[in-house]
Amino acid sequence: xxxxxxxxxxxxxxxxxxxxxxxxxxxxxxxxxxxxxxxxxxxxxxxxxxxxxxxxxxxxxxxxxxxxxxxxxxxxxxxxxxxxxxxxxxxxxxxxxxxxxxxxxxxxxxxxxxxxxxxxxxxxxxxxxxxxxxxxxxxxxxxxxxxxxxxxxxxxxxxxxxxxxxxxxxxxxxxxxxxxxxxxxxxxxxxxxxxxxxxxxxxxxxxxxxxxxxxxxxxxxxxxxxxxxxxxxxxxxxxxxxxxxxxxxxxxxxxxxxxxx
Amino acid sequence: xxxxxxxxxxxxxxxxxxxxxxxxxxxxxxxxxxxxxxxxxxxxxxxxxxxxxxxxxxxxxxxxxxxxxxxxxxxxxxxxxxxxxxxxxxxxxxxxxxxxxxxxxxxxxxxxxxxxxxxxxxxxxxxxxxxxxxxxxxxxxxxxxxxxxxxxxxxxxxxxxxxxxxxxxxxxxxxxxxxxxxxxxxxxxxxxxxxxxxxxxxxxxxxxxxxxxxxxxxxxxxxxxxxxxxxxxxxxxxxxxxxxxxxxxxxxxxxxxxxxxxxxxxxxxxxxxxxxxxxxxxxxxxxxxxxxxxxxxxxxxxxxxxxxxxxxxxxxxxxxxxxxxxxxxxxxxxxxxxxxxxxxxxxxxxxxxxxxxxxxxxxxxxxxxxxxxxxxxxxxxxxxxxxxxxxxxxxxxxxxxxxxxxxxxxxxxxxxxxxxxxxxxxxxxxxxxxxxxxxxxxxxxxxxxxxxxxxxxxxxxxxxxxxxxxxxxxxxxxxxx
Ligand code: SF4
Numbered sequence: 200x201x202x203x204x205x206x207x208x209x210x211x212x213x214x215x216x217x218x219x220x221x222x223x224x225x226x227x228x229x230x231x232x233x234x235x236x237x238x239x240x241x242x243x244x245x246x247x248x249x250x251x252x253x254x255x256x257x258x259x260x261x262x263x264x265x266x267x268x269x270x271x272x273x274x275x276x277x278x279x280x281x282x283x284x285x286x287x288x289x290x291x292x293x294x295x296x297x298x299x300x301x302x303x304x305x306x307x308x309x310x311x312x313x314x315x316x317x318x319x320x321x322x323x324x325x326x327x328x329x330x331x332x333x334x335x336x337x338x339x340x341x342x343x344x345x346x347x348x349x350x351x352x353x354x355x356x357x358x359x360x361x362x363x364x365x366x367x368x369x370x371x372x373x374x375x376x377x378x379x380x381x382x383x384x385x386x387x388x389x390x391x392x393x394x395x396x397x398x399x400x401x402x403x404x405x406x407x408x409x410x411x412x413x414x415x416x417x418x419x420x421x422x423x424x425x426x427x428x429x430x431x432x433x434x435x436x437x438x439x440x441x442x443x444x445x446x447x448x449x450x451x452x453x454x455x456x457x458x459x460x
Numbered sequence: 461x462x463x464x465x466x467x468x469x470x471x472x473x474x475x476x477x478x479x480x481x482x483x484x485x486x487x488x489x490x491x492x493x494x495x496x497x498x499x500x501x502x503x504x505x506x507x508x509x510x511x512x513x514x515x516x517x518x519x520x521x522x523x524x525x526x527x528x529x530x531x532x533x534x535x536x537x538x539x540x541x542x543x544x545x546x547x548x549x550x551x552x553x554x555x556x557x558x559x560x561x562x563x564x565x566x567x568x569x570x571x572x573x574x575x576x577x578x579x580x581x582x583x584x585x586x587x588x589x590x591x592x593x594x595x596x597x598x599x600x601x602x603x604x605x606x607x608x609x610x611x612x613x614x615x616x617x618x619x620x621x622x623x624x625x626x627x628x629x630x631x632x633x634x635x636x637x638x639x640x641x642x643x644x645x646x647x648x649x650x651x652x653x654x655x656x657x658x659x660x661x662x663x664x665x666x667x668x669x670x671x672x673x674x675x676x677x678x679x680x681x682x683x684x685x686x687x688x689x690x691x692x693x694x695x696x697x698x699x700x701x702x703x704x705x706x707x708x709x710x711x712x713x714x715x716x717x718x719x720x721x722x723x724x725x726x727x728x729x730x731x732x733x734x735x736x737x738x739x740x741x742x743x744x745x746x747x748x749x750x751x752x753x754x755x756x757x758x759x760x761x762x763x764x765x766x767x768x769x770x771x772x773x774x775x776x777x778x779x780x781x782x783x784x785x786x787x788x789x790x791x792x793x794x795x796x797x798x799x800x801x802x803x804x805x806x807x808x809x810x811x812x813x814x815x816x817x818x819x820x821x822x823x824x825x826x827x828x829x830x831x832x833x834x835x836x837x838x839x840x841x842x843x844x845x846x847x848x849x850x851x852x853x854x855x856x857x858x859x860x861x862x863x864x865x866x867x868x869x870x871x872x873x874x875x876x877x878x879x880x881x882x883x884x885x886x887x888x889x890x891x892x893x894x895x896x897x898x899x900x901x902x903x904x905x906x907x908x909x910x911x912x913x914x915x916x917x918x919x920x921x922x923x924x925x926x927x928x929x930x931x932x933x934x935x936x937x938x939x940x941x
Binding site for chain 2: 223225227228229230231232233235236239251253254255256257259261262263264265266267268269270271272273274277305309310353354356357358382384385386388389390391392393394395396397398399400401402403404405406429430433434436437438
């Protein structure tokens with residue numbers, strides 16, 4: 200389904216670089232490091248050297264969305280110095296990518312770090328977008344025939360403008376059939392603290408999302424963001440709905456894995 | 461009756477709505493229909509360009525709002541339309557009552573007007589012995605049911621045909637029917653008689669054109685035309701932000717409004733009202749009034765960012781596309797304007813204190829901002845209001861009345877600790893490392909989260925650890941699980 204992008208500025212993709220900074224995000228760090236490793240290995244297979252700044256923690260998004268901008272700014276400020284060279288910063292998440300690309304400029308407006316924040320925003324990329332449009336990745340499918348559904352996170356879709364990217368990457372996999380769920384563009388109900396502050400509304404949303412994924416007939420879905428993954432997968436598991444999720448990067452790496460180069 | 465002062469009961473109402481299968485089904489069905497109609501209506505249009513034009517027209521008007529309002533008053537007065545200014549809903553109500561009383565008017569027939577809902581005008585007039593009858597079908601149904609609108613464009617969208625038929629049967633003796641045409645015809649007949657007898661017609665305004673002194677009003681049922689032409693006196697009410705500079709500014713806005721709202725290419729009626737009946741004319745009201753209501757709008761106007769709230773053309777597309785609104789329906793919000801626009805507008809009208817639950821009731825999915833015909837950055841404004849509510853930015857101290865109302869010491873402490881940890885990478889790595897080592901002890905219950913989901917499982921080794929092991933030369937196979 201074609202969707203119009205509201206605030207997404209025009210993207211100008213850089214030429215393929217030798218090196219990138221990898222910003223892993225806190226959810227990947229703690230809960231889904233395999234998705235992070237998969238992303239790193241996909242980049243490396245494309246001949247890119249991946250720099251993983253040791254000082255990375257969190258982009259500041261949770262505090263920012265909750266209105267605690269002082270705290271968000273102090274955390275984000277501690278991240279700004281992690282990327283001294285002009286290499287692109289790739290993020291395996293639409294949400295954290297969106298924070299850095301769309302919200303850092305606002306967060307640091309009127310501060311001494313403003314121009315630094317703007318520069319970082321301009322070279323932040325969502326990882327699947329980067330693989331497709333900067334690396335021009337060509338995937339060779341090594342897996343058994345399978346069917347998957349995909350949920351693109353709202354931030355990947357609307358802040359990073361990458362709604363078409365996941366499906367395009369999956370379509371490169373010869374043995375993978377992608378099925379689309381009803382109301383594909385609708386939010387899964389995660390929304391960070393929203394899921395805690397408004398648990399019942401969030402639950403109604405994730406329940407509908409899981410149902411529409413199940414209705415596709417697929418037993419597996421992939422997604423761009425760990426928040427959605429935790430939410431949808433966790434709900435399906437708790438209510439015994441026959442669908443399991445994984446990060447799209449893990450899926451892509453498994454399908455095209457180690458043997459492929 | 462739901463009023464703006466009952467906003468605080470958001471959670472219990474959400475709970476009730478979520479557990480009401482009829483409400484859930486009515487909204488889901490209606491919103492699905494509206495979303496697909498909108499999409500079809502814009503097919504073949506350069507929508508981004510059009511939205512850009514719409515946004516520009518509104519921005520230009522807001523940039524010189526004070527001047528345009530003056531110009532509007534001058535032009536309207538020259539056209540014979542009497543202009544009244546009201547700072548508060550109470551004042552607006554009083555002005556309307558005085559106009560009615562001066563004419564000895566006992567009955568008012570109303571076209572659709574959300575500003576009159578904002579004023580709770582019907583209740584006020586009734587209390588002063590003046591009958592107020594809604595003539596828009598949706599409003600008519602809502603009034604009959606003694607409810608409030610659940611949607612700004614389709615006030616009775618929360619009811620299905622069966623429920624409406626039952627209500628009409630009960631209240632007016634109309635035969636029960638699933639035939640919408642029949643029900644409509646029956647309502648119309650009853651309304652026609654009222655039109656003929658009404659002393660005053662009251663309507664809203666979609667756009668007030670400063671340059672020409674024209675009031676533009678769009679509608680589908682013809683009741684707007686009748687309201688503004690049949691009774692001897694017409695009173696229009698609107699918010700001060702509805703002004704546009706030139707007649708040509710309406711062009712993109714008129715292309716956007718019906719398509720965004722109901723998926724129509726054009727509304728059945730587009731009324732351009734430029735004055736009372738002239739001596740040589742055979743119909744039209746002998747007197748026309750415009751009441752311009754502020755009600756907090758000029759406060760919004762003072763703030764460069766919040767100002768965007770005033771661009772709104774009240775199309776309702778943001779609620780049609782809102783996953784929260786679709787689940788809980790319009791009445792849950794307990795405010796005149798529900799859904800995303802309500803969440804960013806109402807805190808200004810009723811105070812952040814009363815409206816404190818509104819900005820948080822969003823997953824910030826961005827669907828509203830994506831469809832808004834005048835490109836209001838709704839999610840950004842929601843975050844701004846959250847910031848105001850917790851007084852969360854010392855660089856940009858809060859200004860709104862009621863700011864800081866949600867600031868709680870405990871919550872601030874949590875965010876401060878979170879920020880402290882995340883600013884100390886070594887400690888962060890140590891803490892996450894210890895956390896993953898203790899993953900066997902991870903609680904299975906995490907409050908609200910695990911009521912509906914399993915808890916996410918901590919990985920055996922963080923990405924940080926895996927990467928540092930890798931750098932120290934451990935082979936990858938070992939690093940991978
Ligand atoms: S905020 Fe935008 S989408 Fe919502 S009612 Fe106003 S104009 Fe329409």
